[in-house]
Amino acid sequence: MNPVDPQSLPFSAASERNRAPILAVLRAVLAPRARVLEIASGTGQHAEHFSTECPGWTWQPTDVQAQALPAIAQRCARLPQVQAPVLLDVLTPAWPLPARAFDAIYCANLLHISPWATCAALMQGAARHLVPGGALVLYGPYRVDGEPLAEGNRAFDVDLRARNPQWGLRALAEVVLAAEAAGLAFERRFDLPANNLALVYRLRAPAPR
Numbered sequence: 001m002n003p004v005d006p007q008s009l010p011f012s013a014a015s016e017r018n019r020a021p022i023l024a025v026l027r028a029v030l031a032p033r034a035r036v037l038e039i040a041s042g043t044g045q046h047a048e049h050f051s052t053e054c055p056g057w058t059w060q061p062t063d064v065q066a067q068a069l070p071a072i073a074q075r076c077a078r079l080p081q082v083q084a085p086v087l088l089d090v091l092t093p094a095w096p097l098p099a100r101a102f103d104a105i106y107c108a109n110l111l112h113i114s115p116w117a118t119c120a121a122l123m124q125g126a127a128r129h130l131v132p133g134g135a136l137v138l139y140g141p142y143r144v145d146g147e148p149l150a151e152g153n154r155a156f157d158v159d160l161r162a163r164n165p166q167w168g169l170r171a172l173a174e175v176v177l178a179a180e181a182a183g184l185a186f187e188r189r190f191d192l193p194a195n196n197l198a199l200v201y202r203l204r205a206p207a208p209r
């Protein structure tokens with residue numbers, strides 16, 4: 001692999017801004033040693049930062065876009081605990097990773113930039129790939145019943161729907177229902193800067209026979 005030239009890699013300013021508050025959430029939820037599957041890794045900035053700060057986490061980046069994977073690999077090349085990125089489309093019924101193999105699944109900024117079917121598929125995939133008691137941590141903007149939608153999020157929602165009518169901010173209550181249907185209990189909400197939420201769901205352990 002060629003030496004990493006950070007200037008040439010894709011870069012998200014939002015990922016840079018939100019990484020510190022998200023890392024604080026992950027530290028509060030995950031054990032110091034954990035196997036983490038990241039869905040929709042994008043530029044790989046979160047994979048790189050979180051793995052640098054918490055080297056006890058074995059990190060598996062993924063994304064649906066094949067062209068994103070080399071940059072993620074380059075960005076994380078110096079981190080042995082980051083696995084080679086895997087091509088993963090949440091919407092496929094079988095993900096190319098072992099079942100029951102992850103203590104946590106982390107996914108930022110996917111549900112509003114994909115069709116609503118992605119939500120149920122994400123929950124069902126999380127239920128297949130988490131160990132019982134494992135955590136699904138989601139990050140992004142949401143609509144919440146009984147809470148005013150911040151002006152920035154309202155404008156973002158309008159922009160998303162104009163770009164693709166299947167996109168848009170999701171209602172937290174509906175996401176919780178999709179999680180419950182897959183066997184994931186809503187555990188905790190963190191209010192993060194810029195009107196974003198981090199949501200923690202926990203895979204229920206199977207009932208004893």
Ligand SMILES: C[S@@+](CC[C@H](N)C(=O)[O-])C[C@H]1O[C@@H](n2cnc3c(N)ncnc32)[C@H](O)[C@@H]1O
Pocket residue numbers: 012014015039040041042043046063064065068088089090091107108109110113114118
């Ligand atoms: C807004 S970016 C977020 C990237 C990163 N998680 C972050 O927060 O900076 C959305 C990402 O979702 C990925 N994505 C969209 N649809 C997907 C799908 N069906 N399965 C997996 N990833 C998907 C895109 O390729 C893109 O990398």
